Structure formats: C-alpha cells, structure tokens
Amino acid sequence: MDLIISLVINGLATGMLIFLLAAGLTLIFGLMSVLNFAHGGLFIWGAYTGVWVYQMSNSFILGIIAGIIIGLLLGLVTERLIVRPVYGNHIQQILITLGFMLVLQEMIKVVFGPDQKAVFPPEYLAGSFMIGDIVLIKYRLFIIVIGLLIFILATIILKKSRIGLIVRAGVMDKEMVQSLGINIKLVFMLVFMVGAGLAALSGVFHSIYSGVIYAEMGLEFSILAFIVVVIGGMGSFSGSLFAAILVGLAQAFMAYYVPALSLAVNMLLMVIVLIFRPQGLFQVKE
Amino acid sequence: MEGLLVLKQVEAFIQHYHILHDISFEVPKGEVTVLLGRNGAGKTTTLRTIMGLNQVSKGTVSFKGEAIANRTTHQIANKGIGYVPEDQGIFNGLTVGENMRVAMKKEDEETMKRMEWVLELFPDLKKYWKKEGGQLSGGQKQMLAIARAYVNKNDLLLIDEPSKGLAPIIVDKVTESIQQMKEQTTIVLVEQNFMMASKIGNRFYIIDDGVTVHHGKMDELKEDKITMKKYLGIS
C-alpha cells in the first residue's frame, strides 16, 4: 500500500512538472496553430538560469523568479524573431523552431559549460515526512501543491477574466476576435511569453526534482511535452493536465514494475492515441 | 458631402483568383445600404475586404474620410466598424455572456446601456445568458452576432446575410431589430432575401462578378423589373 502511495505521489509530481511545460505549448498551438519545437529549449534555459541564481544567492525563491524572467524574455524573442516571420506555414514553423531548439541547447553549453550540474533542494524543502509507514518526500508534495495552484489560477484567469476569454475565443475563431477590434498579435505574444515562462518555471522545479541538469534535457522534454499535448488534445488546457498526470503516473509505475519499458511507455501512449483518436482525448470546440 | 464609407475601384484576390474587379460604392450616414447580387458575385468578399480580412490589391477604401485599406483588422474595427460575418462567428465554447464580454471594449455606463437596449431587443439572449454559443439555434446565434457588433459604439455595422438559413418568422424578428438599430447607426447589409432587403434598405448596389454594376434607391428598384431579372433573377 505504501509503495503504491509513493508511486502515485511520484507520478503526480512528475505529471505536474510536465503539465507546466505542456500548458504553454497547448495554448500556443491552440491559439496560433504553431507547434513550437523550441519549447524544451525554454525549459532548460529556465532550469539553468534558475539553478545558477539559486546557487549564487542561496535563495530558491530568487532562482524561481530568475527562471520565470528568462522564460518570459526568451518567449518574447522566440515569438518576434523566430515564429512571427513564418506564421501560417506549418512546414517552415516546424523546421525553424527545431533549429532554434538546437541553438538554445548549444547556447546553454556556451554560457553554463557543457557538463551536467548537480542540484540540491533548499533546506526547508529537503527531507520527508512520515505518516504511519508512508514516507512523503517534501519536495514532491511541494511540486504537486504548486502545480495545482497554477492550474487553478490559470483556469480562473482563462474562465473569468476578459483576457482569458479573448484567448479562448482566439482558439475558436481568430478572425472574429480581430473583427471585434482586438489585436490578436499582441494576444499571441502575451500567450507565447506566458507559455515560455511556465516552461521555464517547470525547468527550475524539475532541476531539483531530478537532482541534475544537462543541456540535452531540452529536446527530451520537448518530446515529452508534445506527447502530453497530443494525448490531451491540442489546445485543451485541462486536457493537458489530465494527460500530463496520466503520463506521469504511467512513467512512475512502469519505472518500478517494467523498467525496460519505462522509456517507451509515453511514446506508446501517444502512438495509440494518435492512431485511434488523433484529435486527442479532450477536444476544443471550434 | 462624402459618404461615411467610400470604396473606389477596389480590387481583391483570394489566392490567385481575382474576385473583386471594380467595386465602388458610397454609404451615406444614417442609411441602410444593401449589397445585392447572385451567389458568388463577391458580396461577402467585399465586406471581408472592408474589414481587412482580405487584402485590397488596388483602389481605395475610406471610412470617415480616412483611408483604411490594408490596415490590420483590429485597427479597422476600432475605427468604429462592427462586423457580423456570414457564419456569424460565434465562439461556440463560450457562453452568450462571455461572447458579449469578449466584444465589449469598455464596460462603462454607456456600453452597459447599449447592452441593456440590445438585450431588450433580443430577450432570448438574456434568457440563455449562460448557455454555450454552440448550443444556440441559428436565429439565436444571429441575434448574438448582431448584438455583439452593436454593443460597442460603432458608427457602421456590416451585416452579412442575416436571414441565411433562418425560419421566416425569425427572419421577421431579425428584420424588425435591424430596423430599430437603423435609427442609431449606419448599416451595410448583404442580403439575398429581397423581401427583407427591400423592407430595410434605403439604397442598393448590385454586385455582379466582382463589379458594382448598378445602384439607386431601394424604392426605384422595386419598380425596375428588368434590372431585377437581369442581375438578381427575380421576376
């Protein structure tokens, strides 16, 4: 029983991290039909910058803030320089964002050095609680709580605020949104920046969760985020939470019971979903 | 005096297809101008081109004396043009209320007043305030689309075939509501339903094959059987 609980907590924590990464991707896709292959690059930049600031200042909070800021800035750069010239052209988008992914990944090695780095949690998040026989690792609970908070906050913004409504309306019918006098490009940029910020935040959290960061994580996590977005349904925000948790749990359980398959399980999930339900599990109303 | 909206020799393409060849018309303030013509003549494209959803390749479009050709759509809309597209452009996943909120540029007293006015005009919208756009009937969608265009203080409304696919009784209702709005704003109406067009319209332009071929007062057109037959197929 305690094994199952700890696996579930593992899975939920992983799921929350993937969700933060995928949330931006799915909104960007839904709104602009841009598939951003550089999303994982924003993730590692968040991770490295966050860790660097955290280790320099000894303040995890400062690290988180630094990570988010770099994410927002890189999101701005990516949208203006990389994505904007090729709006509406899927082939070019896929190619160009992939190229930018490579550049981001290599730049990490230039700026922070090519070696992997070890990261430890701050004291107040290290260690674990005991409830009966069950060991609860603090940091994982922290991630689950933060992930849920961000989900709730984002949902409230999307459902209640006018900007949230505009974003959702944009996913459904861009032309009409513009015809109502809304500058959709500005909305695109904002969503892109927020998505990038979330990806970077996910990177900061993940660095401590896995205890080590390396530049190649970027592409790996791009792929993971895609898998989640595909399973959850492109453009669906709550779909990406569901899919991220599904992937997180599948990974946690497989890693324990069938380690040989744990690497493949996500891809298998995506292959199955794409073949039988290409629109994903949750579909956005057009 | 020059009209509120003036198009001069406008040409436009969709992809490689030359759709508008020579569209020229003038919309006087405070009147309803109806664009008539067969299916595929270029009426919808004309409205889309005014809104900047289609590029103007030649010619000029001016609104309140200011050139607006090839501005971005939101800039054009913010000059004071409301648009009701042919497919109504309802955000299906948003409720009626949320659809209205996306449209409202301000939430000041004046806008609220307009909203109340329009909700009185279309009590159905008030009734289904929390219903999702996708679950509305065709007529309700049309009303929502019109309400959404009206709620901001626009000087001009472009309405594309409001009667399309609606039951006759609903058409009457929509007709009546547009007649009421006419008191407060200028309207360009694309309409196939001649009955409706002739009831609301002050003047008309006939578009044939991307060219404005004929225009005049609505009352004159009713008598002009030859033109009606030639361009509209009505006898």
Add this chain to the structure above:
Amino acid sequence: MNLRHVDKSTWIYLAASLLLLLVPFIVTGRSMQFIFIQIFIFAIFAMSYDILLGFTGIISFGHVMFFGIGAYSTAIVMSRLDSTIGSFLLGVVIAVILASIVSFIVGVLTLRLKKHFYAMLTLALAGLFLVAAEKWRSLTGGNDGFTFRLPEIFRDSQNMYMLCLVSLVLIFFGLRRFTKSPFGRVLMSIRENENRTESLGYKVVHYKVIASVVAGVVASFAGVLYALSLRFVNTGVFATDLTIDVLLMTIIGGVGTLVGPILGAGLVEFAHHWLSGLADVHWIFERWIILYGTIYILVVIFFPLGIVGTIQSKFTNRPLRGLRDNRKANEKKGRRAS
C-alpha cells in the same frame, strides 16, 4: 540510346561524377577520403529525405529509423556470418526488406495525420527504435554497440570510396528518374495542394505511402554504407541528431531538388570537419552547431528554396515554391468567400 535526347544537365552530372572518381587519386590522405565517403553516404540519406520533404511535402522527424535499420542489419549479419561479399549482400537485402516493411506499416498508420502530428509521431517511433536498440542487448550490444570485420575488398579505403560514390551516382540517377516520372509529378502536386490532388481522383495516401517506402529503402541503404564505413555500429545510428543533420543538409542545399541535398551534405560535413578542427584555436568552435543552427534558421526564413533552389529559380524564373505552404490559410479564406 540516342544521345541527342539526353538532357544537358545529365552531362553535367556525369562529368561531376567522373571528376569525383578522380579524387582518391589526388587526395590520398585516408582522413580526407573518409570525409568524402561520409559526404556520399549522407548525400544518399539526404536525397531520400528530400523525397519526403521536398517532393511530397511531408516532414518526418523519424527518418533515422530506416538509416539505423540499414546499419544494424548489415552489421549484425556481418558479425554473425563470415565477412564475405555474400554476407554483405545478404545484409543489404535484409536491410531493404525490413525498411520497406517498416516504412509501409508506419506510412499506412500515420500518413493520414496532419503534418505536425506526423512529424511528432515519427519522432516518437524513431525514439522507440532507439530504445529497442538500447534494450535488446543480445542482438545490438546495447549502447556500446559492436565492431565487425569487413570483406577483404572493402578494407581498402579507395575501394570503399568507389563503392559509395557509385552508389550515390546510381541512386541519384534512379531517384531523378523517379521524380521526373508521372508518379513523381503526382507527388509534387500533393506537395503543392493536397486537397486538389485528392479531388482530381488520386489516392493521396497511396502515393505518400509509396514515397515513404522509397525514401525508407534508400535511407536504409545509406545506413548500410554508414555501418560499413565505420566497421562499427551503436545506438547512435538511431539518434534524432542524425535526422536533424539530414534535415539541415536538405534545407541548406535546397529542398525539392536532388542536387541540393548532395551539396548540403558536402557543405555540412566539411563545415563540421573544419569547425571542429578549429576547436583547438578557440573553444567556441566546439559549439559549431550554434552557427549551423543560426544559418539554418536564416535559410528557412530568407532562402526557403536553399542554395540550389535559389539559383535555379534565378535562372528559370520558376515561381518560388519550396517550403511555402499557405494552404491552410487559404482553405479558411476559401470557405468564407462568397
């Protein structure tokens, strides 16, 4: 054959091939010859990729799976059996059969999907092959891979050079025939406008599947040569980096042409060689991928036709097509136009 009917460009290509035949007699250094061998192999791989990207307009991020299948088939056969020409040929046959089966199944399952889904799915499938190669240790030797002995004749670097060059030339002319055939024309019309092609009565998916089988088989042959040239194979032959490499080669050289990928392969391999050689001068050159990625981004934005395509369009005034694809936007406009 009546020589007067042969295209002028064919003579140019033949002359270029003959010039390349002379290279090993002038350039005798093994490392330089090795670079040329790598260029030829990647040129073959990149041409196969261009059949998909440039001629049919589909983006695969998993093309490396066929390359890997080719490399592993040969390597496994050669290491299990004796190192003779016979087992080399058997390896080739197995590679080709496996590649056609896999590309057929993958194609049938996935080519109905939209572009970005297809790109992701192929990425994931190639990932599955990589995982399989890592885990199936008894067959693949896992991450570390294994070495194997070559047949006598290929141990000489000049012979290896000739083998790769001849393969490149034959495959080039073969694919050229293929792309200029009526079948190739249909592929290009799919690239230009898939819906229109479908409405003209062509089964688009059939054509795409066949294109992906052809591309898969050619890629697997490139994989065969690659394993041969290294006398070694490891899971690196399934790495996504390789797909990205050929993608860059194809884009920089020119999509939708067959010479483009060859030129791209040459440029990228040489650039790789020289820039990593400069790593001793300054460490920044170790990160040559940055430069490479930047050039690639600029090419995608400003020269979507690549080097060869840009030159061709200058000379022949053919409309700029290449990577452009505005179909989606137009569909929407079309739907709303009256």
